[in-house]
Amino acid sequence: MLNKFQEALDRRRETGILRTLKPESKGIDFYSNDYLGMSGNEEFQLQLLEMIQKNPKLLSGSSGSRLISGNSSIVTEVENYIAKQHQYPDSLLFYSGYNANLALFSTLPDRHDTIIVDEQIHRSVHDACRMSHAKKIKFRHNNPEHLENILKKQTGPCYIAIESLYSMDGDFAPIQEIAALSKKYNAALIVDEAHAFGVFGYGMIEKYQLQNDVFAAVITYGKALGTHGAAILCHETVKSYLVNFASPFIYTTAAQDFLWQSIKTGYQFLKQNPELSEKLHQNIKIFRDQHIDTPSSAVSPIQAVLIPDNHQLKALQQALSEKVFSTYAVYSPTVKAGTERLRICIHSFNTEEEIIELSTIIKKFT
Known part of the structure; x- marks a missing residue:
């Protein structure tokens, strides 16, 4: 059995796509999803620390799934808060976006x-x-x-799955057109807002x-919000159905209340600091002004x-690494063969000088 696994790993190594866990990079960040810099924001960290100091029990384990001993007044209150913020009837919290999907x-x-899915939908779907x-x-x-054309041929109930902002090409779904189609054909549209939330207000919805x-x-809250976890926004009936039938919810030990409370604190911090998003969009414009060819x-x-x-x-990634730029090269099979790419993430904390130097190196290879 081990020989079979090793052969598969060797094939990946030979083609240069073997994945390995690497130490945390200390370079200039152009690869993380921390778009607003909230995971390292000292003011936000101090608010979380003060929250813990006032209520150390937030750090205690939940001791069970939410259907046994893991439910609390805090997680219920935060779900109500999230639903209200997004103007949905209800919400259901999960430990990650992967589990939510x-x-x-x-x-x-x-x-x-x-289930009709965009061909670039996240692997979790x-x-x-x-x-x-x-049927998918x-x-x-x-x-x-x-x-x-696909919807016209269906005779039974349909679900449509899209992302509002796609993580590999950095392009937006035509969400209004797709929403109109879902209404026209009585299909249930489900939208993943992982990369749009926080960057564009509460998302494209x-x-x-x-x-x-x-x-x-x-x-999801592990990107622009700088914390962790995810929420499904939905009708009360859908929430109740998931609580009763969704294995990833039923058979998972609930997270600490600290996670749920940090999410609510993150929402409040976003409201108090709109300049984070404004600075991010200024930096995106600086990058685009360098006229690098991109489908994004x-x-x-x-x-x-x-x-x-x-x-x-x-060679490009190595050249960037030598200048202490942390970037992410994406090879197949994560993307289709022939569409390999350098995935650049712009942040509110990147400087104009860093963006221009990064762009100058990229231009030498493109």
Whole structure:
């Protein structure tokens, strides 16, 4: 058995795509999802520390799943708070966005249903679909026309799965068009707002006021909010159904109350510090003004630089590393062969000088 595993690892090593765990980088951050710098924000950290000092019990383990001993007045209060902030009837908290997507797509659709997913949807959704008995169909990335052609052929209930901002290309879904199609064909639209929340207010659903057209949404807190966890925004009936039937919720020990309380504190901190998002968008503009070829949106914090030559991509990342820039090179199978790229994440804390120097090095390889 070990020989089989080792052979698979050796094949990856030979093709240069073997994944390994590396020490935390001390370089200039152009690769993390900490878009607003909140994970290292001293003022935010002090607020969390003060919260713990006032109530050390927040750090205690929950001792069980939420259906046994892990529920608390704090997690219930925070769920109500989140739902109100996003203008949804209710919300359900999870330890991660991955678990939230597993719960949604493995539980809601049944064997008579169809899940229609954007071909670039997050891996967690694909994994959840494998746990479901529903049929899965992919539609071409951000292509409402192809989606409608698929919807026309369906005879049973359908779910549509998209991200509002995609993490590999850094482009936006045509969420208004897709919401209109879901309404036209009576399909349930589910939107993952992981990379839009905090960067664009509370996300694209709020921006376009689509709460009544989006059946459920996933908001994650390990990116712009700088904490951890995720919430599913939904109707009360959907929440109750998940509590009763979603294995990733039922059979998971609940997180500490500190996590839930830190999420609420994070929302409040965002409201008090709108300059974080403003500075981020200024930095995105500085990067775009360097005229680097990219398929990404002009206002996205994720900027992809496509370099389909593996050796050239490795050479670029090495050159950046030598100048202490931390970046992330993405090889297949994470992305399709021929679409390998350097994934650049812009942050509120990056300086203009850093962005220009980074861009200057990239231009030498593109």
